[in-house]
Amino acid sequence: MKPLDPRLLRHARAARGVLLIGAALGVARTLAILAWSWLLAQALAVVALPVLGGMGGASGRVAEGVLPTEQLPWLLLGALLALGVRSAASWGMDAVAARGAVLVKAQLRAAALDAVDACSPLREGRGSDAEQATALGRGLDALDGYFSGYVPQLILTAVATPLLVLAVLLADPVSGVIVLIVFPVIPVFMILIGLATQAVQDRQWAQLQRLSSSFLDAVSGLATLKIFGREQRQSARIARETEEYRSRTMKVLRVTFLSGFVLDLAGTFSIALVAVTVGTRLVDGAFPLALGLFVLLLLPEVFIPIRQVGAAFHASTEGLAASAQVFDIIERRDEGRTAGVAHSDRVSVDAVVLARGGPPVVGPITLFAAPGEIVGIAGPSGAGKSTLLAALLGFLEPREGRIARPAEVAWVGQRPGLLQGSVAQNVALGEPRTDPALVARALAAVGLSAIDPEAELGAAGAGLSGGQAQRVAIARCLYRAWNRDAAALLLDEPTSALDAENEALVCRVLREEAQTGRVVLVVSHRPAVLAAADRVVRLEAIPGGETDADAGGAAMDARRAAGADADADAESGVSA
Numbered sequence: 001m002k003p004l005d006p007r008l009l010r011h012a013r014a015a016r017g018v019l020l021i022g023a024a025l026g027v028a029r030t031l032a033i034l035a036w037s038w039l040l041a042q043a044l045a046v047v048a049l050p051v052l053g054g055m056g057g058a059s060g061r062v063a064e065g066v067l068p069t070e071q072l073p074w075l076l077l078g079a080l081l082a083l084g085v086r087s088a089a090s091w092g093m094d095a096v097a098a099r100g101a102v103l104v105k106a107q108l109r110a111a112a113l114d115a116v117d118a119c120s121p122l123r124e125g126r127g128s129d130a131e132q133a134t135a136l137g138r139g140l141d142a143l144d145g146y147f148s149g150y151v152p153q154l155i156l157t158a159v160a161t162p163l164l165v166l167a168v169l170l171a172d173p174v175s176g177v178i179v180l181i182v183f184p185v186i187p188v189f190m191i192l193i194g195l196a197t198q199a200v201q202d203r204q205w206a207q208l209q210r211l212s213s214s215f216l217d218a219v220s221g222l223a224t225l226k227i228f229g230r231e232q233r234q235s236a237r238i239a240r241e242t243e244e245y246r247s248r249t250m251k252v253l254r255v256t257f258l259s260g261f262v263l264d265l266a267g268t269f270s271i272a273l274v275a276v277t278v279g280t281r282l283v284d285g286a287f288p289l290a291l292g293l294f295v296l297l298l299l300p301e302v303f304i305p306i307r308q309v310g311a312a313f314h315a316s317t318e319g320l321a322a323s324a325q326v327f328d329i330i331e332r333r334d335e336g337r338t339a340g341v342a343h344s345d346r347v348s349v350d351a352v353v354l355a356r357g358g359p360p361v362v363g364p365i366t367l368f369a370a371p372g373e374i375v376g377i378a379g380p381s382g383a384g385k386s387t388l389l390a391a392l393l394g395f396l397e398p399r400e401g402r403i404a405r406p407a408e409v410a411w412v413g414q415r416p417g418l419l420q421g422s423v424a425q426n427v428a429l430g431e432p433r434t435d436p437a438l439v440a441r442a443l444a445a446v447g448l449s450a451i452d453p454e455a456e457l458g459a460a461g462a463g464l465s466g467g468q469a470q471r472v473a474i475a476r477c478l479y480r481a482w483n484r485d486a487a488a489l490l491l492d493e494p495t496s497a498l499d500a501e502n503e504a505l506v507c508r509v510l511r512e513e514a515q516t517g518r519v520v521l522v523v524s525h526r527p528a529v530l531a532a533a534d535r536v537v538r539l540e541a542i543p544g545g546e547t548d549a550d551a552g553g554a555a556m557d558a559r560r561a562a563g564a565d566a567d568a569d570a571e572s573g574v575s576a
Contacts (some may be wrong), residue, residue: 171298420459
């Protein structure tokens with residue numbers, strides 16, 4: 001876990017401003033500390049010398065370099081001004097860090113969301129939705145502690161500490177040498193403690209990810225759990241995950257408190273060692289009082305940044321762990337996007353073999369679909385029908401062969417994919433603006449004229465039946481095709497939840513779209529849909545090659561495959 005990940009500067013430009021402005025304010029703060037320490041030391045010496053025997057009566061070098069008593073008001077005024085500059089610079093650093101945290105989080109979140117949108121949904125290692133949501137939500141919010149507490153202290157450690165050590169070395173070489181000897185002890189302790197903190201923090205973050213995934217799974221399957229009376233088992237499972245997260249959080253806090261104690265102890269011993277040598281020489285009269293006070297006032301300022309950066313580091317480890325995951329998301333944004341897809345006026349698949357990181361799951365397969373033609377794709381569960389559509393959409397790169405399709409396509413997946421919002425917003429999803437007339441036309445085409453386009457839907461399209469939700473998804477496909485003049489329609493089981501009447505309506509709509517010159521490619525097990533196609537391409541399952549997309553609909557496929565295969569008597573257009 002790096003103190004400052006260089007990827008932060010690459011992916012969040014606001015972080016550069018925080019470091020530059022913070023460094024300038026850090027220099028101003030350091031100069032103010034030097035001025036304040038010198039002026040206050042002189043003022044204290046002026047006040048103390050009469051007690052020690054007068055301006056000329058102190059023994060040895062004690063009175064050396066002390067200003068006249070008449071300068072005391074100016075010394076106090078200067079010290080107050082230096083203290084004001086120091087306070088203003090510290091406030092400015094905190095304000096810049098807080099503002100920078102907001103901007104950095106916004107930039108990283110936007111870059112990560114763009115990366116998620118740009119990458120293939122079939123990309124391996126992308127993590128679950130719950131993990132990504134946790135990283136982009138709670139995880140990035142934890143960067144507040146990193147920027148507000150850790151970054152200012154890190155800047156001061158890099159800027160102020162060398163200047164202050166140099167000032168001590170010039171003022172008193174003996175004290176400076178002692179500081180140079182004892183100072184490295186604190187970073188060594190920080191490194192050792194940081195390694196232990198990283199281990200416990202990584203385990204805590206992984207546990208939080210598991211807890212998020214468990215909760216999302218339970219909420220998603222709540223209806224099924226209630227039907228089968230298994231909700232109590234999931235409740236107990238989430239309780240166990242929560243208790244484990246609490247336990248790991250306490251371990252992180254234990255390490256944090258222990259590390260804070262160790263760093264404070266090391267810093268205190270270091271300051272005490274220098275103070276003893278200065279005090280001994282003052283008693284012997286071998287050291288000026290004003291200079292000794294100056295060194296003693298500077299010593300805490302030398303060690304404060306490095307001590308506080310260690311303490312602040314532990315408070316920001318969750319944000320650092322989450323940001324590392326966000327950086328991985330951002331830097332994998334180009335994997336699998338529109339891979340191996342050429343543009344053509346027709347859909348063409350030429351000797352294509354598809355795989356998902358293992359053995360082939362589809363192919364070799366050759367098929368084509370010309371403008372104005374409806375081509376059905378059928379086959380048993382696991383044959384790779386949905387995988388073929390994913391390759392046509394550019395989500396999966398062919399291992400062998402070539403794929404071509406029109407540049408603009410409209411698509412319907414196995415699931416409607418509706419979001420919370422109005423029906424019109426769901427129909428026009430992904431478009432910069434909503435055309436009410438086009439929305440009404442798309443809804444009417446699928447037999448949903450009676451539904452108010454402004455009707456609000458709940459999460460995942462709650463408020464519509466399964467068949468209505470599926471028809472809204474088809475309306476979305478039509479809306480995109482009409483709005484962008486898409487040359488091809490790709491549909492994956494578009495009528496799986498429809499009755500015969502509405503299925504016939506959808507088949508008529510697909511025929512009308514084909515007659516306008518569009519390519520229509522539809523995956524289905526339904527006899528009526530395959531009968532409406534001009535040609536049917538049949539895929540055969542490769543043993544052991546069932547795909548994730550097809551496996552999700554295995555139960556539905558098993559109930560319908562026999563009827564679909566028996567009644568679909570159109571010619572096959574596949575060669576394998």
